[in-house]
Amino acid sequence: MLSFDLHKRKLLTAFLLLLFAWSLFGVNWQEGVLHSSGLGTAMEIFAAMFQPDLSADIIRLAVHSSWITLAYATAGISLALILALVFGILASGVLAGGKGSRKMMKGFFRGVLGFMRAIHELVWAWLFVASFGLTPYAAVFALAIPYGGILGRIFADMINDVPEEPIQALRAAGASRLQCLFYGYLPSVKASMISYTMYRYECAVRSSAIMSFVGLGGLGYQIQLSLDDLHYDEVWTFMYFLILLIILIDGWSNMLRKRMAL
Amino acid sequence: MRKRTFNFTTLSVLAFFLLIGASWYQVIGVEKASLASLFSNDNLQYAKKFFSGLFGIGQTEVAFFNKDSWSDAFRLTIETLQMSIMAIGFSTIVMFLTVIPAARNVADGSLTLTRKWYRWIVFGLIRISYIFSRAIPELLWAMIVIFIFKPGILPGAIALALHNFGILGKLCAEVIEDSDPRPVRNLASAGASRPQLLLYGVLPTVLPKFLTYILYRWEVIMRTTIVVGFVGAGGLGQQFKLSMSFFHYTEITLLLICYLILVIIADYISEKSRFFVK
Numbered sequence: 001m002l003s004f005d006l007h008k009r010k011l012l013t014a015f016l017l018l019l020f021a022w023s024l025f026g027v028n029w030q031e032g033v034l035h036s037s038g039l040g041t042a043m044e045i046f047a048a049m050f051q052p053d054l055s056a057d058i059i060r061l062a063v064h065s066s067w068i069t070l071a072y073a074t075a076g077i078s079l080a081l082i083l084a085l086v087f088g089i090l091a092s093g094v095l096a097g098g099k100g101s102r103k104m105m106k107g108f109f110r111g112v113l114g115f116m117r118a119i120h121e122l123v124w125a126w127l128f129v130a131s132f133g134l135t136p137y138a139a140v141f142a143l144a145i146p147y148g149g150i151l152g153r154i155f156a157d158m159i160n161d162v163p164e165e166p167i168q169a170l171r172a173a174g175a176s177r178l179q180c181l182f183y184g185y186l187p188s189v190k191a192s193m194i195s196y197t198m199y200r201y202e203c204a205v206r207s208s209a210i211m212s213f214v215g216l217g218g219l220g221y222q223i224q225l226s227l228d229d230l231h232y233d234e235v236w237t238f239m240y241f242l243i244l245l246i247i248l249i250d251g252w253s254n255m256l257r258k259r260m261a262l
Numbered sequence: 263m264r265k266r267t268f269n270f271t272t273l274s275v276l277a278f279f280l281l282i283g284a285s286w287y288q289v290i291g292v293e294k295a296s297l298a299s300l301f302s303n304d305n306l307q308y309a310k311k312f313f314s315g316l317f318g319i320g321q322t323e324v325a326f327f328n329k330d331s332w333s334d335a336f337r338l339t340i341e342t343l344q345m346s347i348m349a350i351g352f353s354t355i356v357m358f359l360t361v362i363p364a365a366r367n368v369a370d371g372s373l374t375l376t377r378k379w380y381r382w383i384v385f386g387l388i389r390i391s392y393i394f395s396r397a398i399p400e401l402l403w404a405m406i407v408i409f410i411f412k413p414g415i416l417p418g419a420i421a422l423a424l425h426n427f428g429i430l431g432k433l434c435a436e437v438i439e440d441s442d443p444r445p446v447r448n449l450a451s452a453g454a455s456r457p458q459l460l461l462y463g464v465l466p467t468v469l470p471k472f473l474t475y476i477l478y479r480w481e482v483i484m485r486t487t488i489v490v491g492f493v494g495a496g497g498l499g500q501q502f503k504l505s506m507s508f509f510h511y512t513e514i515t516l517l518l519i520c521y522l523i524l525v526i527i528a529d530y531i532s533e534k535s536r537f538f539v540k
Contacts, residue, residue: 012473012535020351026344027416038410045406067288074285118525122401122489123518126506131309136289210401213492220402227405235406239398246397252274259270 048232058234061222062241069218070245072136073208076143077201083148087113088155094185095177110156116149121207125214139216143204154196158189191260198253205249209242219245315511326516335498339520342487342497345415346528349422349487350480356423357430362460364388364431365438372443388431395428404490418495422483430479437471438464477532484528488521498524 027033035041089095091109096102125142132138167184175183212221219242226234318324326332362368369385371377404421411417446463454462491499498517505513 019347023344023347023351023419026341026348027414031412033411033414033416035410035412038412042410045409070281071285071288074281075289078282078285118485118522119518120485120489122492123502127312130506131312132305133308136293140289206397206399210399210489213401220399223402224405227409239402242402243394243397247393256271256274 045232045235049236051233052236052240053231053233054237058237062219062238065217065219065222065238066241066245069208069220069242070205072139072211072216072218073143073201073204075136075140076208077147077197077204079140079144080147080151080200080204081197083116083144084151084155086152087116087148088152089159089181091152091156092159092185094159094181097177110153113149113152113156117146117153118149119146121146122210122213125211125216129214129216134215136216138214139208139211139218142211143207147200147204147207151197151200155189155193158192158196159185162188195253195257195260198249198256202246202249202253205245206242312511315509316515318512318515324512326512326519331513331516335501335516335520338498338501338517339524341415342491342499342521342524343484345418345495345497346422346480346483346487348415348419349426349483350476352419352423353427353430353479354476356427357434360388360391361431361434361438362464364392364435366435367439367443392428392431392435395424396432397428398425400425400486401489401493404493404495408494413494413496413500415496418487418490418497418499421490421495422486426479426483430475433475434468434472437468437475441467473535477535481528481532485525 087109091106091113093102093106096105121142124145125138128138128142162185166188167180170180170184209218209220212218212224215221219238223235223238223242226232226238318326363381363384366385369381371381400422403424404418407417407421407424411420441464445467446459449459449463487497488499488502491497491501492503494500494503498521502514502517502521505511505517
């Protein structure tokens with residue numbers, strides 16, 4: 001059995017390596033992969049990394065756009081949380097009565113969640129901007145839909161993984177399905193829900209930064225403007241603000257997760 | 263201790279709600295975005311035009327009924343697939359080169375039973391590079407990389423790899439930190455060299471978990487390929503952007519269909535092979 005396992009794993013590794021080698025053929029290596037002045041630009045960008053533009057105007061702009069980025073992310077994730085709770089609970093199928101309707105409900109709502117998260121947030125943003133125009137709602141909704149899909153799927157999995165015993169005890173005591181949900185399922189998954197949401201929150205900030213690519217303000221927008229002006233030093237200032245924002249949220253969610261695990 | 267944990271959690275929840283309130287104030291109050299104006303008559307017309315364009319209603323040339331556009335889209339799909347595999351390959355290689363010194367139990371010498379003064383410095387440097395690469399989204403990396411490389415799938419793959427190597431590195435370093443140190447200690451005390459330790463002690467125990475993470479990240483990369491394409495880094499995304507600029511809406515539908523198929527296949531493969539690895 002062990003030798004078979006080893007064999008299987010080796011086969012898989014070899015297959016993956018071959019796949020990687022195949023992918024390298026997709027690049028036209030002969031004609032050269034760098035721009036004619038690519039190396040010089042790379043050096044300039046690298047040098048600018050160590051001397052970001054720290055003038056007061058740029059800092060003020062960076063702080064303001066950091067706030068915009070954070071605000072869109074927070075608004076988006078709060079909406080996503082509501083979506084995820086509604087769809088997640090429906091997709092877990094705990095509200096359905098019979099076995100048949102439960103299966104149908106699960107299949108349908110899991111499909112909906114799958115569709116929500118299959119399309120990238122930037123594509124959603126583009127669709128919204130194309131149909132609504134440039135409004136902050138485009139960014140908020142574009143974040144809320146795919147994040148709602150991801151969170152909802154995880155929430156549904158969490159609810160399905162709840163041990164059966166407490167639920168059976170509740171049911172035996174005569175609790176309705178809704179009561180089972182509020183007093184059985186939700187309290188037992190609350191902690192893991194919060195910690196997963198915090199983790200996704202960090203991702204949402206990152207996504208919100210790139211929302212600007214379709215013309216919605218924020219850090220990414222400033223980075224794009226500075227890149228277009230070839231002001232690499234300003235680019236790095238905004239980058240450092242983004243990194244700082246991510247580190248702060250990461251630290252917060254880490255601390256929260258550690259406390260909740262106790 | 264119990265009381266403290268309670269306080270921090272409540273404080274966090276309060277702070278989070280405060281943040282949500284402030285954010286919605288920013289969106290609604292400061293930027294004067296009104297929900298009602300979204301559904302104005304003009305917007306309704308635009309949206310109607312846009313969506314009927316997407317579904318090719320009232321158009322003579324519909325891309326998703328055209329054989330040539332399908333074969334074009336198929337080529338782009340293969341390109342996108344290559345880009346994603348290349349990206350995960352690059353980030354895996356770099357991750358393997360850096361992950362050992364980035365584990366805390368290697369840095370403090372508890373895994374290999376040898377203590378060197380420079381270990382903590384290397385550990386810190388690598389961890390900083392992980393944070394750095396992780397914090398900057400793929401699209402921003404792609405914007406920078408496209409300045410250096412010619413457009414095509416290579417810059418896209420590099421941008422994706424730059425972002426994902428930090429994530430992979432962090433996840434995999436944690437796997438090493440949680441792994442059983444006894445086999446490695448045994449090897450180390452028997453006089454194995456560093457590469458031997460890596461090959462016979464660390465890798466066999468952590469490889470299945472690494473593979474799971476790599477496949478998980480590949481699935482995510484598959485989803486993001488479309489995004490790095492927007493800035494000219496090849497694949498479906500680049501064509502998507504071009505079609506968007508030319509207002510060829512039916513082409514967008516076709517590309518979105520291809521993209522969805524790719525994502526679903528990636529989902530399926532990663533789920534199945536995760537089972538295979540176990």
